Amino acid sequence: MTPNHAGLLPQLSGHQAHPRNPGMPLDLDWVASVQANTSAIERRAATLGGRRSVKKDFQAAWLLKAISLIDLTTLSGDDTTARVQRLCAKARQPVRADILEALGMPGLTTGAVCVYHDMVETAVRALEGSGIPVAAVSTGFPAGLSPWHLRIAEIGESVKAGAQEIDIVISRRHVLTGNWQALYDEMREMRAACGEAHVKAILATGELQTLRNVARASLVCMMAGADFIKTSTGKEAVNATLPVSLTMIRAIRDYEDRTGIKVGYKPAGGISKAKDALLYLALLKDELGHDWLQPDLFRFGASSLLGDIERQLEHHLTGHYSASHRHAMA
Template identity: 60%
Template sequence: MSARNPGTNLDLQWVMKVRVNTQSVLKRAQNIQGLKTPKKQWQAAWLLKAVTCIDLTTLAGDDTPSNVHRLCLKALQPIRYDLLKSMDMHDKGITTAAVCVYPARVADAVKSLKAANSSLPVASVATGFPAGQTLLETRLQEVRLAVADGATEIDIVINRMLAITGQWEALYDEICQFRAACGDAHMKTILAVGELSTFTAVYRASLVAMMAGSDFIKTSTGKESVNATYPIAIVMARAIRDYYLSTGHKVGFKPAGGIRTAQEALVWLTLIKEELGDDWLHPHLFRFGASSLLADIERQIYHHVTGQYAAYHELPMA
């Protein structure tokens, strides 16, 4: 991870003067989706880059120590060794960026990675994920316990009610408390954009989250009806850029929810390159929150190497 975002004082004047031009955002999103994506070996290289930016995630009610262990092994060897070897990438240390689990499963993930002699980060969702509708003290305690169990990244959810009703001071104050509870763990703040009514609200929530010291801002929990979309990503990326130009602090971006195909991953990387520049094309400033994306990327790499598509049973599952 890179230098942390120390946050700033809440600048309400800046937050309130924001107006997002919806039509120009939609047009820009269309324009980015129309750009050509790389082909052949360049595409394979971009897909390997995408793999290194994935927070490989399991957030299911039936998670057990064994499927968390399997997830960790997949994170450490995300693409079949023989495929990497034929591309001469087997010794480049390609892993996913992190594994992401519920707080109750953090200890399992830490144990599995330790047994494999790996320093891969363990991320945990917290703060009453996904709804964020539990009492503040409960949410803070959840962060502390996940950190105590060994999580080095915490994905918090904001209290949407505060954003929807425009209570920006209260939202800032809550996120500052979460940041303090995270200690040395990096904090990714989930805005649950599908539940914020307008692009302007998304931009304002992004700014407030960054001012409160978020190291990343993240689109969604993956549990809302609308998750990561390209227009919303443009709004959040512009907020990140404005914050950087104003403060000199770089904040990361994490789209999550509904990103399943290699082709989509290429569009996301293109969007980040276009909107934020090459500095953001690294796991310390860009992550995918995904569970099934890796399987499709591995199928595309298999196709690149062999000229054929693999049946799903030929590739080890996460």
């Protein structure tokens, strides 16, 4: 990739200085006014692939951008210290050095590494000096049903261990019963427990039944101070989808229009192909603009996605697809 092509997307890596979301008082009238036209949202999402297509150098540039926005994740019961260390090495060097060199992007890293609390210290040590933050899933992930005092304590322990970002899970029952005050109070307290660490609110959208519930839950979490809203834990039967993403992104846009505050977005679960990442990036750019194409306002929660992107980048350079084992994730 020539320097001209490398510059197709501004600020391929690095962060902009956006203020954190301080939140606002709960506005139940605003929440009650939020609706979601499901059929229109689904039609809009279905047309995206046909209307937004990038090829050759432009596609390579967008895929490099996608790498810089990945929260490289391992959330398995059989995680080991060695696995997390390998994942962190992959975050530091997400694509084979010869490929990045040929594309003019040496030094590219992922946006963050996401692990369970027990592996935070391991990840922090492995990423020392890299500038890559560690995100910890917390608050009784994935169900969020552990005792309240333990959920708050878990946040504190993860921050103490060095996590710079905390991915919390909301109580789905508050959304399903329309108890927006309870959701707001819960989110507000979890935001306070995070201190300086940025907080991503996981809505578990596959369990919220309707897009209207998704839109209202998104808004309430932002009112309570969430720095990011995130689709899923990755453990639900249905995780990130384009209709859900469009709903949440438009809630973010409405919140910025009303308050002037930018809130980040993180789709997670089921995004494993490079072509899917391109659709999400196109949707984000269409709806929110260039500001959100940076790691402080957008992340992919993914693991296998990186391997497919690496294969596509090698194909871009050589014209051939390599075996997946040549791009091992961990």
